[in-house]
Every structure is written in C-alpha cells, then in structure tokens.
Amino acid sequence: AQKVTQAQTEISVVEKEDVTLDCVYETRDTTYYLFWYKQPPSGELVFLIRRNSFDEQNEISGRYSWNFQKSTSSFNFTITASQVVDSAVYFCALKDGWAAGNKLTFGGGTRVLVKP
C-alpha cells in the first residue's frame, strides 16, 4: 500500500530564512508520480510541481526547489528566502502508475509560518 509521511507538522521561520519540508513515500510500484500542493489560509489547493519516478532531476522554480532521491524515497521541498506569503500548509502526494481512480495518497501536511 502507498504511504506518504511528512514528519514535520509545523515549521516556524523568520522572513528570509530558508525552510525545507521533508516528504518520504512508500510504494511497491516502479512507476509512480509525486506532487506538491500548497494550501494557503484561504483554503484552496494550489498545484506546485509533479515528478515522475523515472526522472530524478532536481528542479528549481524561482525561490522553490525540489530534491527527488529514489534511493531514500524522498521528495523534499525547499523555500529559499521565505516570505510571509509562503505561510501555508504544504502537502506532498503520491500517485501510483495505474492508481485506481487516479487516487492521490497525501501526507499529513506541514504548516509553514513565516514571521515578518
């Protein structure tokens, strides 16, 4: 069965600090997909990134970067020079290659609080 663990329930930082969110996953499939979503205080879910299991390239998008390591089953997310607008709950999610119903398995989420 699939499982996603986000061990950090809450992280508090001061603006301009870097923050790294951990995500560890479990799956038996050799083909799978990983996602990160952001949930700001307004409540909606905002898609941030997807990664295929066969693509271990790291990715950078502005102040956001992702480190995918199959050897440790991790897909960590770093916010560089955090800003108050980054305050949100962040979810890591896993989808198996032929998941019934396109099911996403979510981690419990990490709340990030960026203080001015």
Added chain:
Amino acid sequence: EAQVTQNPRYLITVTGKKLTVTCSQNMNHEYMSWYRQDPGLGLRQIYYSMNVEVTDKGDVPEGYKVSRKEKRNFPLILESPSPNQTSLYFCASTQGQGNTEAFFGQGTRLTVV
C-alpha cells in the same frame, strides 16, 4: 477559465438531515474524485468516477454516496450525516491517468451538529 466549482463553501447541518454538495468541472475531464481533509491525516479519497455512470469507492466511503449522470457534474451525497463527517471536503478532476495533476475545487467546510 479552467475550474472546478463546489457549492456550498460552508455548511452547518444537524445529524440525520440529508445534504448534497455539488461539484462541476469545465475541462471535460474523465476522472473526478471526492476527498476529505482532516487535521494530521491529509486528504483521503472518498469516492471516484472514471466516467459517466462509472463510480467506485475510495479509502473512506462509509456514509457517502455519489453519482455521475453527466461528465461535468459529480455530487457528493450524505444521506444521514453524523458528527464524524464534520470535515473539509474537496472535489477534484483529472484528465486521464499518469502524471497529470488534479484540479481541486475551493473546498466545502461541513459541520454536523
């Protein structure tokens, strides 16, 4: 604009009073799902649909029903709500399988008293 629309956004109801949360998407997506979000548990899939008239249970289906009579609509029905169904609910739609991301509605915060 591509979107998934849920209604209502907020709902307070009493135990046992049937309710329906509507969900509509304008992207012609085949797959639609309902999730519930609870603190520390992330989101869990309740039901999903692969196309019109094709639905199946997710991980936490007890106490819920769904229907898919039209491709764009996927309502969630609670025939006899109970307090343990107090949660934040999200509808999602996805085009095909694989690495396509899910588009989520704005969420419906349901309180059952």
